[in-house]
Amino acid sequence: MLHNRFGRLAASALAGTMLMGAAACGGSEEPTTTASPGTGATSAAPGGGTTKVGLAYDIGGRGDQSFNDAAAAGLDKAKTELGLAEAKELEAGSGETEAAKEERLRLLAQGGFNPIIAVGFAYSKPLAKVAAEFPDVKFAIVDDAEAKAANITNLLFAEHEGSFLVGAAAALKSEKNHVGFVGGVRVPLIDKFEAGFEAGAKAVKPDIKIESTYLSEPPEFSGFNDPAKGKTAAEGMFDAGADVVYHAAGGSGGGVFEAAKAANGKAIGVDSDQAKTAAEGVRDVIMTSMIKKVDVAVFDFLKSVSDGSVASGPKVYDLKAGGVDYSTTGGQVDDIKTKLDEYKQKIVSGEITVPDKTS
Known part of the structure; x- marks a missing residue:
């Protein structure tokens, strides 16, 4: 360099x-x-x-x-x-x-x-x-x-729409009725991810427990590039009983995947199909990713x-334009794909309106 x-x-x-x-x-x-x-x-x-x-x-x-x-x-x-x-x-x-x-x-x-x-x-x-x-x-x-x-x-x-789908996937796959969200920095953009994830999970299981944390607060943006912080945050969630954790934390997500691997839990990636791009040793814990087609x-x-x-x-x-979606690499959501696609169609048709802010 x-x-x-x-x-x-x-x-x-x-x-x-x-x-x-x-x-x-x-x-x-x-x-x-x-x-x-x-x-x-x-x-x-x-x-x-x-x-x-x-x-x-x-x-x-x-x-x-x-x-x-x-x-x-x-x-x-x-x-x-x-x-x-x-x-x-x-x-x-x-x-x-x-x-x-x-x-x-x-x-x-x-x-x-x-x-x-x-x-x-x-x-x-x-x-x-x-x-x-x-x-x-x-x-x-x-x-x-x-x-x-x-x-x-x-x-x-429309990050909230894609996040709704992986939130639904998390709830459908969770055996403990307990999932987590790790955001990189607490800003309105990342709040959209959290809002959609929460809405999707609750659409499947209204009583599901959802934990949420952010790795940094503005004007500090290191939360997007601190895998150690991501790992610590996710470890806390897995230790508290969550079995699926979704991250919207950029490079910090690598730490979330490491925590999922150590806890025998599952993780959800973001932006790219991270079951293809993450470190090879953790790809098997990434059950799906919210794909944002940048x-x-x-x-x-x-x-x-x-x-x-x-x-x-x-x-x-948005979802209708194919700008966001969920990934299927690894086959871990094949058994729930029909249900996720039903939710997708309801969002596209307007039957479901996904919130873009947390309450």
């Missing part, structure tokens, strides 16, 4: 040159830029196109086996199918300032990257500011509806820029 520290004035003056070796930002007013692990700061794409895509990750970056990896998969597909000229991936540092996120986006825009995708709601205010400075650059942001401009596309998901949204946005059909404003990927 390469590390280069730049002052803000130097960053502004030398942005084009710096972008050739810059990547993830550190947590200070003078961002540290670091190449994405395993990818390099910049990668050429097949096809000889002219589009230079910039992608700024949330905490954890490529390799988190969850949210960021889903975004990376969409970028990788675009590299193959759309013939991008160049793609640059930059990572976020734990505990960094909004100024650092701003500078990361600004460096990409100054370096001629267009479009630019910001992965995660933490980029909301930085993106709004930088998009105003570069009105000719097309931006997209995942999981945020607040940043609004003629050159911003908001890629949004890869599809990222690819769709890049394709719309490529073909000239890009539109600003919100684009919502």
Whole structure:
């Protein structure tokens, strides 16, 4: 991993040159830029196109086996199918300032990257500011509806609907009538996951016991990248009698899986099909995952820029649009699939309205 520290004035003056070796930002007013692990700061794409895509990750970056990896998969597909000229991936540092996120986006825009995708709601205010400075650059942001401009596309998901399905799965599979939820950071977005999970579990068993905890509170966002905290939280739930625990905690979910393995319990993954992406030794405890198709949204946005059909404003990927779902890898929910699909159809038809906030 390469590390280069730049002052803000130097960053502004030398942005084009710096972008050739810059990547993830550190947590200070003078961002540290670091190449994405395993990818390099910049990668050429097949096809000889002219589009230079910039992608700024949330905490954890490529390799988190969850949210960021889903975004990376969409970028990788675009590299193959759309013939991008160049793609640059930059990572976020734990505990960094909004100024650092701003500078990361600004460096990409100054370096001629267009479009630019910001992965995660933490980029909301930085993106709004930088998009105003570069009105000719097309931006997209995942999981945020607040940043609004003629050159911003908001890629949004009905996480509560997908979470309802895995909540129902948890209740159907629980032998102890006791399940748990581990959230990464207590913010409205993660509350949507909890609300849906709780509603799904109670739709199956109204008297089910549901435990919930969050690993950090804003402005501390380390809960998305702290497997040790995730393990401790899940251990407490299993020790208290839960036999299925769902996490919406990014990279911290690896610790939840470890706790499930040690307790002979079951876990539910998030964002990606984690029975395929998690560490091999814990995949067998992941009974299902709430799939959030960030890869599809990222690819769709890049394709719309490529073909000239890009539109600003919100684009919502809900259950009806196939933007969220549950996974079946490993066959552990095959016996309840008919029931889960009945719930899915009731949500799509409007017979069931899933709450997007906890009570």
